[in-house]
Amino acid sequence: MTIGDLVRVHWGTCDWSGEQGVSWGYAPGVIVGEIRWWNDDVVDRHPCGNVNILFRGEIISYNIGRLQPMSEVNDESR
Secondary structure, three states: OOOOOEEEEEEEOOOOOOOEOOOEEEEEEEEOOOOEEOOHHHOOOOOOEEEEEEEOOEEEEEEHHHEEEHHHOOOOOO
16 A cells, blocks of 8 residues: 555444444545554564544544555455
């Protein structure tokens, strides 16, 4: 992922508990800043870090593990 990429943002509960659209869901966002890795040793194994995204009209720092490039999204399933 790089600056300018469109991503699918998973918001709300991480375990998909509760009602979709109320407790959790997906929405589009745009990466607007460089990824800040938490640990350089895990970059190739598990995405652990934060990145600034434009999401719902605000720029926020978000966990990279909860983002998916739109180019990889093929359906709305978990």
